[in-house]
Amino acid sequence: MDYIKNDKYPEGKIPVSVLKNFKDYGRPDLRDLSENFFLIRPPVVNAGHDVNSANQILQNCLGLSDVNRFLIVNTPVGQVKIFNNQTEHVIKKRLDARERYSNFIIPTLKNPFEIYSSIFDGDLTAQFIGLYKAGLNIMVATTVVVGKPMIFRNMMPAYNKTINRHRRGDLIFVKRYDNQV
Secondary structure, three states: OOEEEOOOOHHHEEEHHHOOEOOOOOOOOHHHOOHHHOEOOOOOOOOOOOHHHHHHHHHHHHOOOOOOOEEEEEEOOEEEEEEHHHOHHHHOOOOOOHHHHHHHHHHHHHOOOEEEEEEEOOEEEEEEEEOEOOOOEEEEEEEOOOOOOEEEEEEEEEOHHHHHHOOEOEEEEEOOOOOOO
């Protein structure tokens, strides 16, 4: 059984099956959505050849540097801070080469399809779901501390079926479209 670590539950773990998922909210499977729900795909950048170059690519795409040490992004549910000293976590799994999708982070934070509040490794998180035309979509995770801006934690490119599995927790934001009531 999959668990999410949390100090408030017996043994510090919440079974993933306890969390509501997109179906519980009457939300559609991403594979069934028409193209008008998807954003235009930003450019995918070349992968770095090692951790240092990958981290530099990610930071360059976000406008981070030794001078610009953090970025504040306004989202539908509050501000997210992205710090230049917290980006290496994103790219440490070199087989994934996640830095290639660095240009997806800010559009996903600013214009998400959905946002779920959940628990990951014992921390309250907000999971921003970004949908893009032509393939891969993005989930951007932030750490939430009540009363403070959210902190960028990680991002994960994935296809619709995989993103569907991560659409769980408390649904705190849904993008509205002109054809919705």
